[in-house]
Amino acid sequence: QVQLQESGPGLVKPSETLSLTCSVSGDSISNGYYWGWIRQPPGKGLEWIGNVYQTGFTSYSPSLRSRVTISIDTSNNLFSLRLTSVTAADTAFYYCARQMRGSSSPDYWGQGSLVTVSS
Amino acid sequence: QSVLTQPPSVSAAPGQKVTISCSGSSSNVGENYVSWYQHLPGAAPKLLIYDDNKRPSGIPDRFSGSKSGTSATLGITGLQTGDEADYYCGTWDGSLSPGFFVFGTGTKVTVL
Numbered sequence: 001q002v003q004l005q006e007s008g009p010g011l012v013k014p015s016e017t018l019s020l021t022c023s024v025s026g027d028s029i030s031n032g033y034y035w036g037w038i039r040q041p042p043g044k045g046l047e048w049i050g051n052v053y054q055t056g057f058t059s060y061s062p063s064l065r066s067r068v069t070i071s072i073d074t075s076n077n078l079f080s081l082r083l084t085s086v087t088a089a090d091t092a093f094y095y096c097a098r099q100m101r102g103s104s105s106p107d108y109w110g111q112g113s114l115v116t117v118s119s
Numbered sequence: 120q121s122v123l124t125q126p127p128s129v130s131a132a133p134g135q136k137v138t139i140s141c142s143g144s145s146s147n148v149g150e151n152y153v154s155w156y157q158h159l160p161g162a163a164p165k166l167l168i169y170d171d172n173k174r175p176s177g178i179p180d181r182f183s184g185s186k187s188g189t190s191a192t193l194g195i196t197g198l199q200t201g202d203e204a205d206y207y208c209g210t211w212d213g214s215l216s217p218g219f220f221v222f223g224t225g226t227k228v229t230v231l
Binding site for chain 1: 121152154166169170175220223
């Protein structure tokens with residue numbers, strides 16, 4: 001069974017950088033899937049942030065592209081998210097997920113990590 | 120702001136059927152597979168349908184998906200109280216290079 005677990009600070013100050021890591025178990029991160037990040041601000045819908053392939057190839061949401069970096073660590077079977085210059089609007093539950101080959105549909109999800117942006 | 124439009128809410132009595140629409144464009148729904156997700160409060164979203172109409176192992180056949188042109192539909196038959204949740208469609212959008220994944224605006228299902 002594939003399992004994903006987010007980790008990182010739950011509180012980030014405005015203008016600073018949000019950093020989260022997703023540890024993957026039950027599957028190799030080099031197994032041909034894409035590995036993505038999705039968020040949900042309180043009371044709002046799901047928003048795809050971006051994903052990374054085992055080669056390091058990335059795709060990002062056009063609205064976040066200028067502030068996002070997603071990287072992959074195949075040696076430790078994990079991938080990471082960095083979001084710079086955060087504001088209160090970046091307060092959200094952040095989920096990591098495995099995305100299927102072809103359709104890119106997220107099929108396995110982490111439980112989510114609440115990140116609050118506040119001074 | 121999502122490029123995939125869903126109705127904000129749908130409702131029906133237990134045992135009845137509901138359908139949820141997902142309207143997109145030629146660069147997303149029209150040329151890429153659609154998936155559907157169930158999101159219960161406090162839980163991770165769950166994949167219900169992928170590749171327009173396929174169900175992952177363990178998803179009951181009460182859930183079905185279809186697509187025509189630039190619109191997709193999720194159907195839920197034999198509605199149960201446990202089906203009360205938010206539902207989202209999702210698909211790849213190839214309007215830019217590289218492309219990107221998009222979710223619908225979400226639909227809240229209420230069991231009356």
